Amino acid sequence: MTTTAQPVRTAVLEASGIEKSYRHGLRHRQNVLRGADITLLPGEVVGLVGENGSGKSTLMKILVGALRPDAGTVSIAGRLGYCPQEPVYYERLTCDEHFELFGRAYRMSQEAERRSRRELYAALGFERYASTRADQLSGGTLAKLNLGLALLADPEVLLLDEPYAGFDWDTYLRFWDLVARRREQGRSVLIISHFVADEERFDRIVHLRDGRT
Ligand SMILES: Nc1ncnc2c1ncn2[C@@H]1O[C@H](COP(=O)(O)OP(=O)(O)OP(=O)(O)O)[C@@H](O)[C@H]1O
Ligand SMILES: [Mg+2]
Incomplete structure (x- = not known):
């Protein structure tokens, strides 16, 4: 053996x-x-x-x-990233504003947050909603935003x-x-x-x- x-x-x-x-x-x-x-x-x-x-x-x-x-x-x-079954979001904030907020919470530099955000928009294909408020997004786009936020800080x-x-x-x-x-x-x-x-x-x-x- x-x-x-x-x-x-x-x-x-x-x-x-x-x-x-x-x-x-x-x-x-x-x-x-x-x-x-x-x-x-x-x-x-x-x-x-x-x-x-x-x-x-x-x-x-x-x-x-x-x-x-x-x-x-x-x-x-x-680091941990989590995407819940029901999307969690702030109705009045745009996608860009969500990324900015989460980037600060993760203590990312502005440059690192912007780079990661651009990559996620491209990878999931929702860049055109960057300035759209969350309460005006479709269910699928909201799900992309939630997944993007979970991925923003590149969690282990x-x-x-x-x-x-x-x-x-x-x-x-x-x-x-x-x-x-x-x-x-x-x-x-x-x-x-x-x-x-x-x-x-x-x-x-x-x-x-x-x-x-
Ligand atoms: N906050 C809660 N209070 C009381 N019961 C709950 C609560 N959350 C879940 N349950 C119950 O616990 C059980 C498991 O729920 P859970 O949401 O973990 O299942 P799941 O496997 O994720 O189901 P699904 O595939 O439908 O998403 C269910 O019977 C549900 O009704
Ligand atoms: Mg479930």
């Missing part, structure tokens, strides 16, 4: 034993997550699948720290909750080009997806069932 030495790659995201229940009224408690584990290695593109209501978004909210788990641990190495770990649900075919293909480039750069991406047809685009698929992965 021969063994080949595998280079040791340290996980950029590691979550274990995640439990979460929601309370419905006084008596009823719904156990959504019952000890879910998930690991992301550098340069890995992982799909998180499971039926509606299986707890995928709940798990992702816990991973980004937006929701506190009842039990379990999460550790993340490096990118978590996307059904990012391409509202994308047209051309944007869908651009999206996967962008993900492939991140993989080449050693960046990691976790994507919640429903389409089994996408299976070959992932390095690994994690199934969430009965609260466990």
